[in-house]
Amino acid sequence: MHNILKTYKWFGAVLLAGAFVLGGAVLVVPAQGQGINIKIPKLSPVAIKGQIAFNRTCAKCHGLNATGSDKGPPLIHDIYNPGHHGDIAFYRAVKSGSPQHHWRFGNMPPQTSVTEEDVARIIRFIRETQEANGIFYRQHKM
Numbered sequence: 001m002h003n004i005l006k007t008y009k010w011f012g013a014v015l016l017a018g019a020f021v022l023g024g025a026v027l028v029v030p031a032q033g034q035g036i037n038i039k040i041p042k043l044s045p046v047a048i049k050g051q052i053a054f055n056r057t058c059a060k061c062h063g064l065n066a067t068g069s070d071k072g073p074p075l076i077h078d079i080y081n082p083g084h085h086g087d088i089a090f091y092r093a094v095k096s097g098s099p100q101h102h103w104r105f106g107n108m109p110p111q112t113s114v115t116e117e118d119v120a121r122i123i124r125f126i127r128e129t130q131e132a133n134g135i136f137y138r139q140h141k142m
């Protein structure tokens, strides 16, 4: 039994080393992570600007169009409905970051390159897309 365990450990180490080598080789491919399937509605002009700003800065963690990646959660998600995470949560997260609390991706660092005007546009993009995917205001109960 002991020997079998040892063999497994060794095998695991080889697998891990292999994964690192492979990981290095595919780093050029954008992380797909856990991107969820969503519908993108016909966006308002402001939301289109928000989508561009979002995909420029936030998508590297939150995934393309806020569908999530292996570095951050999807924002087109019921947790982020306006009753649980109002618009103020977006301004605050961008300005000061957000400590890990809902997920296990680690902390979100402040996004100092993003202006408040861009945050307002990003919020329009998120809200319009949330609504198109059946995510509406729900009062938050603890």
Ligand code: HEC
Residues within 6 Å of the ligand: 054, 057, 058, 059, 060, 061, 062, 071, 072, 073, 085, 089, 090, 093, 094, 098, 099, 100, 101, 102, 103, 104, 105, 106, 107, 108, 109, 111, 114, 122
């Ligand atoms: C370096 C990765 C990273 C980047 C870049 C990033 N985020 Fe985040 N963000 C996270 C993680 C991880 C969480 C989840 C924290 C938790 O709840 O565990 C999060 C959470 C949030 C939240 C929820 C905050 C709360 O009150 O719970 C909002 C809103 C948000 N991000 C918006 C944005 C926007 C907008 C951008 C781009 C301007 C952005 N994020 C860029 C990683 C990132």
